[in-house]
Amino acid sequence: MNLQRAFAVSILAFHVAAAFAQATPPAAPDDKAVPMAPIVVKASADASAEGLSPAYPGGQVARGGRAGILGTKDNLETPFSITAYTNELIQDKQARSVGDVLQNDPGVRIARGFGNFQEAYFIRGFILSSDDVAYNGLYSLLPRQYIATELFERVEVLRGATAFLGGASPGGDGIGGAINLLPKRAPNEPLNRVTLGFGDNSQYNVSADIARRFGPDGAMGVRINGAYRDGGTSIDDEHAELGLASIGLDWRSRDVRLSGDLGYQDNRLRQTRTNVSLGSGVTSVPGVPDAARNFAQPWSYSNEKDLFGTLRGEWDIARNVTLYGAYGLRRSEEANSLANITVDDGTTGASSVQRFDNTREDRVDTGEVGVRGKFRTGSVGHEWVVAASYFQGERDNAYAFDFFNSLPTNLYSPISHPQPAFSPATFYGNEISSPSLTGRTRLTSIAIGDTLSFLDNTLLATVGLRDQKLKVENFAYTTHAADPAYDDSRVSPAVGVVYRASKRLSLYANYIEGLTQGETAPSTAANLGEMLAPYVSKQKEVGVKYDAGRLGMSAAYFSTDKPRAIVDSSNTFTSNGEDRHQGLEFTLYGEAAPGLRVLGGATWLDAKQENTGSSATDGKRVIGVPRWQANFGIDWDIRAVEGLAVDARVVYTGSSFADGANTLEVPGWTRLDLGVRYLVEVQGKPVTLRARLDNATDKNYWASVGGFPGIGYLVVGAPRTFTLSGSVDF
Template sequence: MSFSAKCRRPFGLALLASASLLALSSAPVSAQETTKSQKPDEQAVKLAPITIEGQAQNEAGDPTPSVYAGGQVASGGRAGVLGNKDVLDTAINSSAYTEKLIKDQQADTIADVVDNDPGVITSYSYGGSGDRYMIRGFVLDGDDVSLDGLYGTAPRQLVDVSMYDRVEVTKGASGFLNGMSPGGSGIGGSINLVPKRATDTPITSLTTTYGMDSEVGTHLDVGRRFGKDKQFGIRANLKYANGNTAIDDEQRETVAGALSFDYRGDDTRITIDSGHNEKNIDHSRTSITLNSALTSIPDAPSASHNFNADGTWADLQDDFIQGRVEHDFNENVMGYIALGTRHMEESGIYSTSRIDGTDGTMSYSSSYIVRNDTTNTAMGGARIKFDTLDVSHELNVGASGMWNKSHQAWAFGTAPRATGNIYGETPSSFPPLGTPSGNLGDPTLRNTTTVSSLFIADTASFLDDRLHITAGIRHQTVQTTTFSLADGSQSANQKVDEDSPMVGIVANVTEQVSVYANYTEALSVGQTAPFSGVSNPGEQLDPYVSKQYEVGTKADFGTFGGSIALFQIEEPSAFVRNGTYVADGTQRNRGLEFQVFGEPVTGTRILGGVTLYDAKLTDLNNAADEGNTPIGVPDYIAKLGVEYDLPFVKGATINARVVHTGSQYANTANSLEIPSWTRLDLGARYETDIRTYPVTLRANVENVTNNDYWASANGGYLTMGAPLTAKLSLTVDF
């Protein structure tokens, strides 16, 4: 196959047709977000056993935590197998970012949403265009995002968040709460996506968007409830966008659709969520590697400059469906089962760009990579409530399993590498491809992964429910089998099982303040080597166990709140050494987190915080690196966003956000470093009615000063910050 050849796959026509038919058959009904003038206690509409506030959605079984004052975050979120919990009642630190925030900030991907979180740094995957996150200084790969509490079904790489109601970020090791992630990352935290579902207020919303340089899109959102008691709900979303981004000569196409059904009966609840997520990217400015002989890292080029080689492209497509059934056997016993499947297809022509000289001299290799994955996942269990003397208990028992088959093939460019300069011209052609590994037209089975677990936990509540102690254990088993791409023979087989305990305690000191502590362990699938730039592409390292200690305090003063947390997490470190991806020693991260949110003054909203890190590498085979700072972990991160409703223009709001990240090392020797950086984002929106239809005009400008900077050294390669990017959108609710 030539480097310029590319085949676009048809997207989920049936799903998109269903969304269109639903929109055409629905009568226009006016629907608005909760207005800012309402008080928090006036916003909630309660329908037992489900809580809805504004456009908050229904998750089966547990009352959905309501939207908090200001509308940007929720008052709680999913605590894994423990269900939906209020922030003050859990021994973990978490944030749930709402659909309102996603709309108002015109967020496209998960990375855009978690840019609000002071504990998260975003970057690209190795040599590719997928999002990668660093939470509490540890990597969370795109493979390891969960969907409605279930691993294995969420789209990977680039997730279009317009399909989702909330993005929930849980800080710290969550192996007991969520089980083992598919790719083995997420030791520092996890991300869960909450699907959009029908609300009691009918929804018919049409949004048109524009993004620099010429990216134009349309998003249709339709939701209805049916039945005598509105027990049936359908929500459909459809989005298409295409055009050039603010990065020179980079073009992106998005095709996304989601269709959700739910039933809420007196004692039974059912949800079915399906979706299609497709991203097609031409000439993406991907991450960039570093020559091991470098003595310093050159300054970042112009913010909009595309230093990647021309002719690269990537097609990323995910299709998924999952369902959940919950039944109340009586007022004390609830049983549930969840099943899901996802099929993923990815292919692309990639350029592995490498900085070779301090003057910006670069060299380029090439690769053609094809990957198809099929993942099936299941979870079932029961939640049982009972009392012993003056102690109330909530017992959670269950089992989960996940089965993944990954078919892969690749071919790498031959020597010599093409040359260029990061500040100037880039090559227009690549070295020819070498002999493929596997069948590029029909990818060969590369590995299978089976993850299973049994769990039990008891939350005991004392002193009129002011003291909660949770103790649990999850027995986890992971088996990975690797096959040769040359002849299909088995080349490796690993099976490990481990008991992962968790203990947490929460004390409600007052109605507004709680203190908590937790200890947890987690078994994880071994990290996977990058597919290019190393001598062992795609190799999966041995499974490992991580440990976390955490103490903290949380406060909720009605209209604003916050949290402070101290933590320590340890896991085996993995990085590229002498061209090979290896596990060596231990990464120990200690930190202090401070976070604030809410509307402390009517009309003024705040969201942000600070995270301070003390991170070290220990027990390394290379004594010279002992005690050094891990790759990509800064000394601190600070983020603060402020919204202000203009008193002299009804319906007008202005906003600003500042993101500041400390310097980061790009190698374990700590000899290569990227400087600290600051980004300023500004925006405004205006809400009004036109002929009785609510209309919202939004405008946001990211990186207003067009600052050029290296945003992340995560993984030992560099991700550059986006240039000045203006976004406009017009939403009409019918």
């Protein structure tokens, strides 16, 4: 047993013994029965006694959010940067996906996953794929391509590495931060809400949100959501269809709290505009095509079906000691026929496409168990937690890639082709109609943490360790031969300090690590097939948070070093390289004046490649990461017309590079979004009408660069997009 594990075991023994020593309440002074207080039901997304963090004035964000295994924390009392966006914001901005919600976050930029239409997110300049988004605290349970907003109550963004707080993410992301989505729960009052919406090119949507509480004291809650969308988009000839249904249940007694969720989503895309790859001979970034133009092939499509669910529970086994557990699963099927465009001439836009079909099935099972509690040793308070987690994901894949059968097209004057039959030179992997196992990931971990409070709770110190084991198995296409399994482990520490200088002001600092699987040496290296030890990213952060009562703000400086693999002068594949991301963040939220809500901030990023082994890339900026990005939004009640409100949002993203040598610079952009809503009573029923105009000036721009490490493909931003909706509560 190494020193870190021995320390963890000794701390665990001390905390459990101390907690149970104080767990038995004192006897009543006489034999008279002590009257029991009624159960007070408070809707909670995660079956916890803490419940949801309350909304901050203005209603767009919450006062805090979940800090992994530490539970839900107030912003001023956690040494980490967390923003939780509320369902009120989701509705008022008519956000349809996680990416739409995060358009309001100055530290996040939306991109696309590699080779498909998957959402991906740059957090502090590091990529987080939608595969690694958490649902109610558990990774990889939601649809991995696109997550509709009807499924969740809150979007929580935790900035910074998270190996201790949530464990290593299955896809190897989570270095720059984590995203956690909270499911909906039945409120204390009955809810019946129907929404109808319309948009560009005959797109329409309908959704229903119904909730009830039952039983004594409303202890049992049921919430049902259903939605259907169909029609065109603001991009020519695109078609999107989505259907979903979900049910969320919760029940609580005095000492036990339970919740469960089950959801189904069917997302179908036809002729969706693709990513734009730049060929090896391209020496300049092509000009942006018309934002409404579609260069996708008419036969291309992408379909995904997902069934997913969670169970979560808590049991107060003694005073100030709570046992908790959770389990989640996902079963998914995907089928695609793609024809991504590759630009061969950046001036003329001459390009080519090849047919690429693939199918995929996913099976995910994951869970966690833990115990948390509180006690005091003299003047020092303790909030401790011990937890264990398990994740297993299996992936079945098959593909057919007709690489040598290129079809000509043009970025600016697209050429449509009939769907080509596969040529004799097509590369195949497994049977398209019956994909086979190609990957299995198993993650297990044990974590222990304690938040100590000193000086009447003005000084808080959090310490923790997580012992994480990573086992990754890959199986060859067609032959199904197993590669050597990646099997390694690492103990990840975390330390954080908060100083409450006043009721309104907190200063904080943290050191925390990220953990991802090391890479395998390629065939060109002298150490072919060698698996590198897990990559450990190291983050240091200091910051300040201020709550003025109705207006909140925060500022932080962070520095994160992430290892990267290089082939050194001796032709050995090694992890001596690194990406170093340093930055400053500022956020602002709340009510600047009665009826005037603000939300936004700015981020400065210095993301560089270090010790790459090549003078062409040493010291150059990381692909896809701008130096500056900023958001600012206002939401204003028009007092002259009761129930009327307008909003405006400006999104700015600076220039970035599409290649590691920084020879292909992609221009920055600024976008303006506008909205209006009107709340009126019709026959005694509240009706909310909303209209929105995103990209109001119809700007043509490259919305993102990359979305997969080391690859600099481009995505064209959507044109001016109009949406209109009406909701009625009855």
